[in-house]
Amino acid sequence: MSKGRLDDYLFSAQKPKVEPKTQVETPPPSFMEAVRQEKRTRRSFEAPPTLPPSYFVSATYNGDRARAVVKLYEPKSKKIYFWHDTTGHKPYLFTNLSPIELEKLDRVINHPGFDHFETVEKYDPLLWRNLALTKVVAKDPLAVGGRPTGCLRDVIPQEWAKMDKDQQAKVWEASIKYYQCYIYDRQLAPGMIYSVENKELTEAKHETSEENIKEIQTLFTEEPKEFLQPIENWARLLEYPVPEFRRVALDIEVETPTIEIEGKLTFRVPDPRDADHQVICASLLGSDGKKRVLLLKRAGVREGVEKIPAEISVEYFDSEGKLILAIFEALWDYPFLITFNGDDFDLRYLFHRAQKLGIRRSEVPIELGRKNCLLCYGVHIDLYKFFFNRSIQIYAFGQKYRDVTLDDVGDALIGLTKIELTKGLNDLTYTELARYCLRDAEIALKLTTFDDDLVMKLILAITRISRMPMEDVSRQGVSRWIRNFLQFEHRRRGMLIPNTDDILAVKGKTVTKAIIKGKKYKGAIVVEPHPGVHFNVAVMDFPSLYPSIIKVYNLGYQSILCPHEECRFNKVPDTPHWVCTKSQALESLLIGSLRDLRVKWYKSKARDNTLQRELRSWYSVIQAALKVILNASYGVFGAETFDLYCPPVAEATAALGRHSITQIINEAQKLGIEVIYGDTDSIFLKNPSESQINSLAKWSEKELRMELDVDKVYRYAVFSSRKKNYLGVTLEGTVDVKGLTGKKKHIPPFIKESFDLMKTRLSRVKSPSEFEDAKKEIKNIIRDSYLRLKRREWKRIDDLAFNVVLGEAPEHYVKTTPQHVRAAGILKEKGYALKAGDLISFVKVVKEPHVKPVQLASNSEIDVEKYIGYLHSTFDQVLDALGLDFNEIIGLTRLERFM
């Protein structure tokens, strides 16, 4: 492969200025002819015998051909090609029964999906020895598992139990999706570059990236050589270039019955399974700049006066069928489709509507799943699922959006909101409808283009790390990502993937007692804060503490409580557990190497201003992806839903975390440093000297074998006696607020605003002497808010609304009825449909039951005293430390008022 051609696949900033002359071969005409012919019956996008470097974006199983199929995105033509397996790979499971024993089981050998037996040796990591197993090979994946009854994975143990009561029949690896099994067995890397040569799938090398990988390796020369291989493997996955994704955002509008509640119009969302109503509009916005809005001609609908920008092509259809076929045409064309909730609405609706209208199945580009809707040709990314992911929400986007709605996510990330409707969807003019629908598609598209295609790159980075197809990455949680790369590594090393029950049976449960009732084991330590205002506070932390512990202390399901007598001395403090000293656990190796790579390479590269902007942006994406995965990498071992669930591993990790912070606090005190606060992995040091900080960091490195960094320095920090509750002003004057009520999103904007005023005033304080003036002004801020409440002078009633998320459906609250649920109940009576996840806005009123949904409340009903109480408690968290007293502050004003 020549280097010049591969460079076409780099992001644009790395591209040579002059367009290279070499053109990517267009597929031979015979192939194109075949496509055209097949299109009439069933479309096919078979890769030609030679395909230039292309990105592995997805894998699935083709039932007709009974083989795995890989979707390859060729970035020059911006098309997807299908490559079908040529190796005859088949689905299978492992069992401890011998072929002779299995032969006796009629329901196995006569199973229509049964193919043949093979005898194999596999290393069992729980028993620490090889097992002789039988590989039961099947003709199709559903024969192994996936059907509710009659699968080989169920039939084998069932039938054997009838034959022999003493020996138990066991099966392994029978619940792995077939295409994942294929990826593992062929050691493929989704998201990476492959070409097709001589009909074979071939890894493509990228020289510039390979040079980076060499440079990265030099950072780890001190590490043992077993550690270098995972570093190199991760680095390759992360350093390789990223393509431009040609994509289209789709949004459809359906004629809806509207109902009126309290003078407001509410839509009844049409059921996509019934698909009873007409599709009246669709927007298709392409990353290629194509902007289309498709409108259904309907009797009595007027044109409208709104301006539709000239670059948008407005197309009218006299039949709904033609409109839907036009949408489908785009879905047969674009390699990537972006929707917001397309799995549950847009695509599902289109599928069923197409059926109703009698559109031929071969024209419908949608593969209907139970929980998702995939595409026959391209890759469908449902942004709702992606942004719903808690880890993505918190760690990749720093909680910028709280409601997973197109409106809220769009507003928070790209400052674009939905168009508000003043009348029902059915009553809109064509141009009003077009504008509304276009905006939704515009938000969806921009959510994937902002910050240099951040979202697409993030999905690609995780695709590579997790060894999963892009569709799955965007729909599944972080525990699946972690599980899959661990399973992949088991296969690489010929290790049997253990069953969850077996891990639990061999390694047992936890022994420590959690502080919180109902939790499984003891967690982290929070240091009692020293109340008051402290100047010059250095915050030191262990970067990625738990992943470090997993690496340094060799934690994993295999190494914890290993069978070796000689390892029993290697105890985990505060627990009876011990850890293996003989060989390194997979989790320790993989999570440890991923952590080191992030800390030693990507963290600094993401901030390196000497790099080209686009490269730096890719590095910050990797950095964010690693953060998301590493943050969850300890928690998964304590999660019952994780396939490699191992409570003692989670417990040992937390115990070693407590050990680490305790030790470091001890040492800090020995060095004469006052530790004013600490939480889990951080310590707050009061006015430490440079040399004290250095000594502590050195001690940590030497004695704990863990880095300890200065994370930030506060000009001053304000603590009350409450844990997880403080305010810090950095040297640059930005204010960090942690845990204070004034920051919480549910409190009324009225209170939040005065809290923010105080925050701004505090950011200007530079020295203890400047505090006095600030205190005076803060008193004024509080006094002013108090008086405005007393005099009932608020701008809008919404400013007094509490906004609380409904954690469950209203009827699900049986133990107690919290206030927001009470307010929800009132709304429900009025005909609003409410479900889990909805945000309830309510105000506090004088009359029973003391709450009212803000939509229904009027100013005169407000219980002012309640709000003053809230103002009080919100400010108290800071006033304590400043030596101020809320009652005194407002007490003064009471006198003033009567003057």
Add this chain to the structure above:
DNA sequence: GCGGACTGCTTACCT
């Protein structure tokens, strides 16, 4: 029958 002490539930936050 009422109020204070208490427990438990719920949400939002921190690491």
Add this chain to the structure above:
DNA sequence: ACAGGTAAGCAGTCCGCG
């Protein structure tokens, strides 16, 4: 379908009280 720890407010319960 990552974990545990903490704060705050409120709902509901128990218990004492001639």
